Amino acid sequence: MEITIFGKGNMGQAIGHNFEIAGHEVTYYGSKDQATTLGEIVIMAVPYPALAALAKQYATQLKGKIVVDITNPLNFDTWDDLVVPADSSAAQELQQQLPDSQVLKAFNTTFAATLQSGQVNGKEPTTVLVAGNDDSAKQRFTRALADSPLEVKDAGKLKRARELEAMGFMQMTLAASEQIGWTGGFAVVK
Template identity: 85%
Template sequence: MTITIFGKGNMGQAIGHNFEVAGNEVTYYGSKDQATLFGDIVITAVPYPALAVLAKHYATQLKGKIVIDITNPLNFDTWDELVVPDDSSAAQELQQQLPASQVLKAFNTNFAATLQSGQVNGQAPTTVLVAGDDDAAKQQLIQALANSPLQVKDAGKLKRAHELEAVGFLQMTLAASEQIGWTGGLAVIE
């Protein structure tokens, strides 16, 4: 499968590493790059404010693509709230901006270190929770990561992205206040 990742930072690299380990072809674009190739799956490993810019700039190229939003729309000035309405999420906003794409929410409840190592604090496998309204798109993501060290779990419809963003926010708050390490986080143990 072919994967396009917008974002060359820690998260983009860690996510891409898992797709590469699983045997997929990955192309990365930085903030100053002009994207020319769009894979089967497109990952937006960018800050929340950049989502709308990407959607507007690449709407035509993203038609029919699986687009994965990894953002946590946190107010970084206060670290005290999410900046999306209580009945929405960054992923739901992105789906409205890209109605011809299949938007999924994933990777936002994981830290880059846990994605890179495939483990949470060296004790449990890293679990990626994915929400979306298109079951075939979710299955394609699960299949693309099947040969990686990650577990991928279907968290339900896209409206569940609101809860996933709250969990991501909670983990970031705990790590920023040094109550957990950036190699830790919440784990799903079977």
């Protein structure tokens, strides 16, 4: 399967690493690159403010694609709140902008280090929570990562992205205040 990642930073590289381990071809695009073809799964590993511009620029090419939003729409000026309405999420906004795509929320509750290593605290598999309205898209996404060290769990419909973004926000604020490390995170323990 072909995977496209918008974003060449730590998160984009760590996410791509897992798809590559799972045997997929990954193409990365930076902010100044012009994407010529897009894979079946497109990862938006960019800051939240860049989502709308990418959705507008590539709307036609993203039709029928699985589009994964990894953003945490944090107010980076204050580190004190999310910038989306309380009854919405970045992923829900993206789905409105891309009505002909299957938008999923995933990877926002993980740090790059735990994605790269595939483990939280060196012991537990890194858990990727995925929310979306299209069950088939979630299943294809999960199968695409089946041969990686990550564990993917279905977090429900896209409206659950609100809770995932709040969880990601909490994790980031804990790391920024040095209560946990940037190599820490959440894992689902059986």
